[in-house]
Amino acid sequence: MEGTIVNKKLVLLGDMGAGKSSLVQRFVKGNFEDYQESTIGAAFLTKTMPELGLKLEIWDTAGQERYHSLAPMYYRGAAAAVIVYDVTSPESFARAKSWVRELMRQGNQDLVMALAGNKADLAAGGDGSERKVSAEESQAYADENGLLFLETSAKTAQNVNELFTALAKKMPRAPPPQQQAANTVQLGGNASAQGRKRASGCC
Amino acid sequence: MDESYDVCVCGTGLKECILSGLLSVAGMKVLHLDRNGYYGGESASLSLSQLYEKFRPGSAPSETLGASRDWNVDLVPKFMMANGLLVKVLVHTEVTRYLEFKAVDGSYVLQKGKVHKVPANDMEALRSGLMGLFEKRRMRNYLLYVMDYNEKDPKTWKGMDLTRMPMSELYKYWGVAEDTIDFLGHAVALHSSDNYLAQPALATVKKTKLYYESVVRFEETNSPYIYPLYGLGELPQAFARLSAVYGGTYMLNQPGMTVAYDASGKACGVTSEGSTAACKFVVGDPSYFAPEKTRVSHKVVRAICFMNHPIPNTGDSHSVQIIMPQRQTGRKSDMYVFCCSYAHNVASKGKFIAFVCATVETDDPVAELRPALALLGPVEEQFFDISEVREPVNDPSADGCFITKGYDATTHFESTVVDCLELYKKITGKELDLTEKELTQQ
């Protein structure tokens, strides 16, 4: 299996405060913060899933979605998208649907999408009165649009690994066509090791 | 939007995005706005429908051009020097992780009406039709001197003081002939006119070194240039992401936005759709400020040509640059040709895009491009753009407006980044230290 780790890009979308960063944090680092700051700094995380031969490059919105100002670069080459809403907020569910439409407009046929109804812990406790979006409604919407659907909780870890693993399993294995492009150069990281090899030979 | 920020940045051109990214990293609270619904401003890469909206409003692209979204057409064509300042800033900020680059296949130069490859190494120099055998030897001696030259080691100076000696004298010392000087000065040192000949040689020696250091920066490269997949418009987007990751807020699509000034005439915010974001100072491209804060320094004319083939006589390359030194076309400044293709994800399958650009010298700018257009072969579709390059004449310490210069006709990003670094220093009072990260990497 050596050398068969493929990089795949996964993007998160969803209303502010739906729990995008918390879900990534839980999945990548295994923890949860009650007062997760609105995303700053760590919006590029990676997680290797050796059993699936995958390394996920996870892109968090970094707040650029706030005024609908995400760059095309954000979606570019993504193999998977997680659209997050908060089960206690119907507005966030409406937003999630508009993100799904937006992604479909991008026209990337190979994109695997999952809908995550987050903060399920708030709906499960006591009489569940905080729940405002029913699982049935979301499931029906997901089925209609060919999305994976799970209710998650970044707080209790419910379904978080399951969500990312299910997505990873559904991703097409072959590297995206543009990655086969010849002679791409990698800047940063190993760039200086790569360069200077022929440093002596000018004219 | 009615919040307060340290800085409002107006326009998402490359320069504004670099500054926005650097200022966010430096801990400032940034609001970044653009009147357009897309990133990149003057330096965007446009889809086919965006391009037609800009240049041919009301008319639709021909079906033979394929899907609109397959196209990313640069408005300001340039290549990146593999070892240049932009790469240093990209590496320093780790923005490289958002981008993928390809080496540009070749760099060419016009001499006596013919296109020649600029030799990238000894082998190519030997085979080159640019000069005869004896001249090759003289050029080689000159280049060995340049590559060996070290500002801090007088032994390498060979008794010459390059801080004083004019460049023309240094060429004379090595006996380099006029046609060789033409390509060394314009296609290697990348001067855009012959004015450099009278200036101290040191600057040209450094530029020549940069060229060859860029050629050897990556294995498999035969030119000093690299180019991002999906076009240059990826660069502002990548720096915008850096800014956002460090807390910058983005608002595109603000057609009515204006800079707000206080009673003393100092910029104090940006107003859009009836609400105002307050800030301590404003950064932006000239189009967001009153015309009297800037002046027109020159005009640039650019042609964008869609083709079904590579540029003739360039070895069927998918990406090339051709430099046409001023003397070869009887102009006061050089003319440049760029080409890239579907292999860079900037055009639909099978299509090539050639760009020509020059500083305007006459009343008929489009006619000035003729000698370059003649090199391209048949063209399926072409667009012309004549733009004023404005530069600031205001005093930022008085009006709080830090204004970037427009994009010149040069072939690469060195002057672009210098402008950003100078503004960064004016704003923060500090130089950006680019050496640190480079060192830890080696």
Ligand SMILES: Nc1nc2c(ncn2[C@@H]2O[C@H](COP(=O)(O)OP(=O)(O)OP(=O)(O)O)[C@@H](O)[C@H]2O)c(=O)[nH]1
């Ligand atoms: N109870 C509960 N709270 C959660 C859960 N996930 C996130 N939160 C809380 O919801 C708030 C917002 O979470 P974030 O992860 O910052 O949300 P986000 O979508 O990244 O928000 P932005 O970065 O502002 O777009 C934080 O206070 C989290 O602690 C969850 O599963 N259950």
Ligand SMILES: [Mg+2]
């Ligand atoms: Mg977040």
